[in-house]
Amino acid sequence: MKKNKRLEMKGISKSFHGIPANRDISFSIESGEILGLLGENGAGKTTLMNILYGLYQPDSGEIRINETQVRINNPVESIANGIGMVHQHFMLIQNHSVLENIALSHKDTPFFFPNLRIREKIEEFSKSFDFNIDPAKKIWQLSAGEQQRVEIIKALLNGADLLILDEPTSVLTPQEIKELITILKKMKTKGHMIIFISHKLDEIMDICDRVLVLQKGKIAGRALTGDTDKKSLARMMVGREVVFNIKKEKLERGRQILSVEHLTVIGDKGFPALKDISFDVFENEIFGVAGVSGNGQRELAEAVTGIRTVRSGSIRINDEDITNTSPRHIYDQGVSHVPEERIRFGIAPGLFLYDNAILKQHHLKKFSRRYFLKYEEVKKHAKKILNDFNVSAHSINSRIGNLSGGNIQKLILGREISEKPQLLVASHPTYGLDVGATEFMRNHLLELRKTGSAVLLFSEDLEEIFELCDRIAVIFDGEFMAILDSGDNRLDDIGLMMAGSKKI
Amino acid sequence: MEDMIIATLERAMVAGTPLLLATTGEIICERSGILNLGVEGVMAMGAVVAFIVTMTTGEPWLGVFCAVGVGMAISILHAFTSVSLQANQVVSGLALTMLGLGISGMMGKPYVGKPLLIKMDDLAIPFLSEIPYLGKILFSQSPFFYLAVFLAVAAWFFLEKTRLGIQIRSTGENPKATETQGINIFRIKYLSVMIGGGFSALAGAHLSISYSKSWIEGMTAGRGWIAIALTIFALWNPGRAIWAAFLFGFIFVVQYLLQPLGISPNFLSMLPYIATLIILLLISFKDPRRLNAPAMLGEPYKRGER
Ligand SMILES: Nc1ncnc2c1ncn2[C@@H]1O[C@H](COP(=O)(O)OP(=O)(O)OP(=O)(O)O)[C@@H](O)[C@H]1O
Ligand SMILES: [Mg+2]
Numbered sequence: 001m002k003k004n005k006r007l008e009m010k011g012i013s014k015s016f017h018g019i020p021a022n023r024d025i026s027f028s029i030e031s032g033e034i035l036g037l038l039g040e041n042g043a044g045k046t047t048l049m050n051i052l053y054g055l056y057q058p059d060s061g062e063i064r065i066n067e068t069q070v071r072i073n074n075p076v077e078s079i080a081n082g083i084g085m086v087h088q089h090f091m092l093i094q095n096h097s098v099l100e101n102i103a104l105s106h107k108d109t110p111f112f113f114p115n116l117r118i119r120e121k122i123e124e125f126s127k128s129f130d131f132n133i134d135p136a137k138k139i140w141q142l143s144a145g146e147q148q149r150v151e152i153i154k155a156l157l158n159g160a161d162l163l164i165l166d167e168p169t170s171v172l173t174p175q176e177i178k179e180l181i182t183i184l185k186k187m188k189t190k191g192h193m194i195i196f197i198s199h200k201l202d203e204i205m206d207i208c209d210r211v212l213v214l215q216k217g218k219i220a221g222r223a224l225t226g227d228t229d230k231k232s233l234a235r236m237m238v239g240r241e242v243v244f245n246i247k248k249e250k251l252e253r254g255r256q257i258l259s260v261e262h263l264t265v266i267g268d269k270g271f272p273a274l275k276d277i278s279f280d281v282f283e284n285e286i287f288g289v290a291g292v293s294g295n296g297q298r299e300l301a302e303a304v305t306g307i308r309t310v311r312s313g314s315i316r317i318n319d320e321d322i323t324n325t326s327p328r329h330i331y332d333q334g335v336s337h338v339p340e341e342r343i344r345f346g347i348a349p350g351l352f353l354y355d356n357a358i359l360k361q362h363h364l365k366k367f368s369r370r371y372f373l374k375y376e377e378v379k380k381h382a383k384k385i386l387n388d389f390n391v392s393a394h395s396i397n398s399r400i401g402n403l404s405g406g407n408i409q410k411l412i413l414g415r416e417i418s419e420k421p422q423l424l425v426a427s428h429p430t431y432g433l434d435v436g437a438t439e440f441m442r443n444h445l446l447e448l449r450k451t452g453s454a455v456l457l458f459s460e461d462l463e464e465i466f467e468l469c470d471r472i473a474v475i476f477d478g479e480f481m482a483i484l485d486s487g488d489n490r491l492d493d494i495g496l497m498m499a500g501s502k503k504i
Numbered sequence: 505m506e507d508m509i510i511a512t513l514e515r516a517m518v519a520g521t522p523l524l525l526a527t528t529g530e531i532i533c534e535r536s537g538i539l540n541l542g543v544e545g546v547m548a549m550g551a552v553v554a555f556i557v558t559m560t561t562g563e564p565w566l567g568v569f570c571a572v573g574v575g576m577a578i579s580i581l582h583a584f585t586s587v588s589l590q591a592n593q594v595v596s597g598l599a600l601t602m603l604g605l606g607i608s609g610m611m612g613k614p615y616v617g618k619p620l621l622i623k624m625d626d627l628a629i630p631f632l633s634e635i636p637y638l639g640k641i642l643f644s645q646s647p648f649f650y651l652a653v654f655l656a657v658a659a660w661f662f663l664e665k666t667r668l669g670i671q672i673r674s675t676g677e678n679p680k681a682t683e684t685q686g687i688n689i690f691r692i693k694y695l696s697v698m699i700g701g702g703f704s705a706l707a708g709a710h711l712s713i714s715y716s717k718s719w720i721e722g723m724t725a726g727r728g729w730i731a732i733a734l735t736i737f738a739l740w741n742p743g744r745a746i747w748a749a750f751l752f753g754f755i756f757v758v759q760y761l762l763q764p765l766g767i768s769p770n771f772l773s774m775l776p777y778i779a780t781l782i783i784l785l786l787i788s789f790k791d792p793r794r795l796n797a798p799a800m801l802g803e804p805y806k807r808g809e810r
Contacts (some may be wrong), residue, residue: 055684079686091681093674095799103667104674105685114667154685 004065004082004161005031007052007193012061014047016402019394021047022058023217029162034184034194036208036225038201038237040434041406042392043214045197046088049164052195053085054078079107084160086151088167088197088405088432089343094140098122098133102154125153141268143340145172145293145460152180162193167405169198170431174462175495176292181207199406199434201230213237238436246442246467249450253470254283256319257423257454258304263313265299273299275478276313281423286445286455288469288486290462291498296478297458298340301425304456305337306330317423331360334422338412338429340458346412349401353393356400357382357415389414389444390437405432410441417444424448427458442468462494476500512757513641517649518715520753522547522707524652526731527738527745528659529703534735535663536696537676539802541597542582543704544728545604550575550708552608555615555719564624568709575705576698578604583697587690590804601728609721620717624648648710652749655703659742672696676798679805689805704728726773733780739787739796752776 008028014021021044029035039045050056052063054072062069065081072078078085092101102122103114110117122135133142133149142150148168155163165184169177184194184207198204204211205225213221213236221236235241258281267273273296281287289297302308304315306327314323317333331337339345347356358367358378367378382396391410393403400408409432416424429445430438445455445468459465465472466486474481474497481497482504484490496502526543533540550571558567578600585596628644635643663669674682675689675696683689707727712719734752738745759772 053684074686074688075684076686076688085684087684091678091684093677093681095677095796096670096674100670100674104670104682104687109667111667113665114670115665 003031004193005191006066007083007162008064009048009052010062010064012048012051012058012063014044014051014056014058017394020217022051025061025214025217025219027212027219027222029193029195031161031191031193032188033210034188034196034208036204036211037195037197037214038199038204038211038233039214039220040237041410041432041437042404043237044217045214046166046404048214049085049166049195049197052078053083053164079158079160082161083164084155084158084162085164086155086166086168090139090147090151092139092147092150095138097138098135098142098150101139101150102135102157105154106157107159121157122153125157137269143294143298145176148172149176156183156187160192162195163187164195164197166197167199167432168196169200169203170428172460174460175498177203199432199438201233201435204233205230215239234435237434246439246446248446248468251284251450251470253285254452256280256282257317258456259314259316259319260304261314261316263300263303263315264311265296265303265308266311267296267299272311273478274303277478277480278313279473279480279483281454281456283452283454284449285470286449286457286468288457288459288465288472289475290459290465290472290494291475293460295475297427297475299478300475301337301340301427301456301458304330304423304425305335328360328363336416336419336421336424338416338424338426340427342409342412342431343401347400347408350399352396353386353398353400353403353411354379354382354396356411357385357396359415361415361419385411385414385418388418390440406434406437409433410437413441413444417448420448420451421453423454423456425456425458428460429457430459430461430464466491474498510637510640512761513754514645515757516750516754517641517645518753519756520750521646521649521652522710522715522727523731523734523752523756524656524745524749525648525707525710526704526728527734527749528652528656528742529700529706530731530735531738531740531742531745532659532663532672532703533696533700534801535676535740535798536672536693537679537798537800537803537805538583538586538693538697539593539597540579540582540600540697540700541594541732542579542600542604542701542728543731544724544726545601545608546575546578546701546704547604547708547711547724547728548608549578549604550705551712551723552612552615552708552719553705554709555620555712556611558622558713559615559618559620562622564622564713567713568706571705571709572702575701575703575708577701579697579701579704580694582701583694586804587693587697590806593802593804605722612719612721615719617720618718620713623717624714646710646714648706648714651706652710653746656742656746656749663742673798676800679800683807704731707731730776733777736797737780737783740798741796752779755779 010026012025013023025048037045051058054074054077063072099115099118103109103118106118119135126133133146139147196208208225211223211225261278263274263277264272265274291297299308303310306325310323314321317335322330322333343349358381362368362373367374379396389410391407393407413429430441433441448455469486471483471485473483474494477500490504493502526547530543553574554567554571557570558564582596582600585591586593624646626644627647632643633639663673671687671692675692679689711723730752734748738748755775759769762772763769
């Protein structure tokens with residue numbers, strides 16, 4: 001196979017049902033370069049990359065590799081052209097093992113006993129990059145962060161010359177991000193090309209050579225990272241000055257809302273995922289749980305919201321025991337949930353946007369009369385969420401699966417927050433949001449806190465945790481290593497606690 | 505008494521053979537995400553083609569070969585409507601059944617009631633067939649019996665331990681993810697549907713040239729539908745299909761034994777379906793994930809939607 005040394009996209013346009021997602025976009029990338037792709041939610045980044053990967057056909061424009069024009073009709077052809085992609089939403093087969101997922105796409109998979117050979121490769125690879133993954137596990141048993149790692153291994157193992165990473169770091173811990181960046185820089189010196197999509201400007205400034213900024217489907221600007229700074233990138237992206245302005249007032253905490261006592265929960269693997277955990281969350285408080293994904297965060301969120309059976313211990317909301325009651329009952333007690341995997345648990349991708357705006361709320365008086373939905377109310381509500389939370393969508397009548405990743409997240413957050421819950425359980429709430437939207441959502445969470453709600457926040461983004469939380473718990477292997485006030489200077493060792501080597 | 509038990513078990517094996525063949529094929533097909541309700545029709549086509557070719561050429565294996573070829577070819581219709589046109593798979597499968605039954609009835613008209621003189625002899629395996637009891641039941645059967653068991657084991661190996669097997673299963677679970685890994689899922693689906701059709705036809709060939717050695721219209725007698733139930737009963741695992749098929753074969757044979765005792769044959773022919781329902785219920789109560797149904801079974805896949 002010939003090496004792919006230079007790639008160019010020229011005058012690419014693409015619209016969906018008459019609404020343009022990409023308009024006359026041109027750029028090029030050369031061997032040894034890392035190109036950053038920036039833009040607000042719904043700006044068209046994923047669409048552009050899907051065109052390059054052969055998933056969509058452009059309406060006009062051309063792709064040139066090594067100065068010759070190519071047509072990329074499907075992913076087979078893009079892989080043959082040395083293009084690899086880590087997708088924004090995991091492209092993994094949930095019921096299959098890590099091994100089978102990787103064997104599926106790997107070029108040198110032998111016909112017979114593919115798993116044996118691939119296992120060696122994965123182990124070799126995991127060792128050299130410190131990815132700690134049991135290849136025999138099924139994907140559905142892995143946390144979002146672990147799944148992301150499988151995706152990265154998959155793409156890297158295929159040895160692409162051009163690697164497209166669509167928001168690869170959204171669910172990684174700072175440590176993991178550092179490791180990934182090391183890998184990417186190593187790839188760069190070996191002459192690979194990398195297109196890196198991220199909403200985190202620090203990362204972009206750190207690893208990219210050049211940046212391409214999209215806005216509403218058009219190129220809004222280009223820059224060399226050497227000649228620019230975060231502020232001007234943000235300005236280019238949003239088209240106005242962005243002030244990073246999060247105000248957390250001091251508030252006295254109120255009554256106890258959530259009380260968890262001696263909670264033990266069995267994980268998907270059949271072992272305890274939470275071991276005898278106790279804590280409370282109060283009114284006017286954001287309680288953060290920090291930790292590397294896969295240490296029990298997901299199980300805790302699921303236990304509190306009623307999706308997972310509790311083995312022993314109790315969960316109380318407003319002093320009412322809700323242990324092992326139904327998710328509906330718990331929801332009716334005022335508990336909202338922003339799940340970790342938004343596509344699988346947060347929405348019904350095939351339904352319309354307005355249907356998705358009332359998931360879990362359809363039984364409420366305001367949306368239904370006996371067996372019938374009041375569609376007028378439902379649509380009004382959906383429109384209000386779109387407005388209040390800046391969800392950009394063509395209309396409330398579009399299938400929600402067609403929204404961009406960030407806009408799906410905004411809709412879920414809007415739906416869960418607009419009900420003014422007593423307790424909001426939120427996992428990675430700003431995952432995949434652009435800078436403007438992130439700031440907006442964080443302010444919303446603080447607003448909730450101010451109006452008397454309690455928030456149980458799971459995040460791997462330490463910046464977010466420190467910025468928002470009143471108290472911080474560090475979770476490791478199903479246990480809390482510490483529960484500290486956010487001002488506590490023992491939090492300097494949070495890295496050690498997350499790694500399980502320090503307990504307070 | 506002893507003889508009767510042995511004879512019953514022996515016949516259970518014979519009755520289970522076409523069920524196992526058709527089930528194995530349907531499992532491969534459904535694992536790729538395509539529901540094929542055309543088994544009954546393709547089986548009838550296989551039966552009539554095998555019979556005619558064997559009768560005119562005197563070569564039973566040539567008959568089998570042609571039957572499999574026709575079975576695969578006619579299944580392309582189902583693949584075309586359900587994969588290329590993304591039509592409703594239930595409708596398309598039912599159409600295939602009706603088409604198969606119709607064409608086979610027409611083709612077979614001149615052959616109805618004619619006996620097949622060339623026999624496919626039973627194959628007694630040296631030594632093994634001399635084991636008391638078991639030898640008679642398991643090791644002096646028609647070649648189709650050994651073939652069915654061998655193919656089921658091979659299908660299990662194929663699905664679990666080969667790359668193409670992983671690709672087929674991935675396609676049934678998540679066609680979009682599979683496609684983004686550079687796999688031509690349309691090819692995979694066509695292939696799986698055709699393999700399934702080949703198996704159904706093979707089951708039909710067994711019926712006409714080994715089991716009853718004659719052709720009459722409607723001789724498949726609902727075996728295709730049982731195979732579809734068996735696919736679920738075996739939880740889409742060819743290994744499990746082996747004992748499940750012979751269990752159903754046993755129920756089939758027992759029907760004739762119990763009839764004189766006054767038990768309604770209608771009730772007895774319901775047994776396979778009832779057994780499937782019970783198994784499904786038991787497993788769903790215990791752990792739905794164990795059900796193992798391909799996640800996107802029966803869902804048409806359209807490219808470019810997300
Ligand atoms: N298959 C599709 N059908 C209809 N509309 C689509 C489809 N794919 C994308 N769109 C629309 O195209 C626009 C661009 O979406 P895209 O996913 O490329 O945004 P993005 O820049 O990746 O945003 P984010 O940062 O939120 O992931 C959105 O308005 C989206 O709704
Ligand atoms: Mg995107």
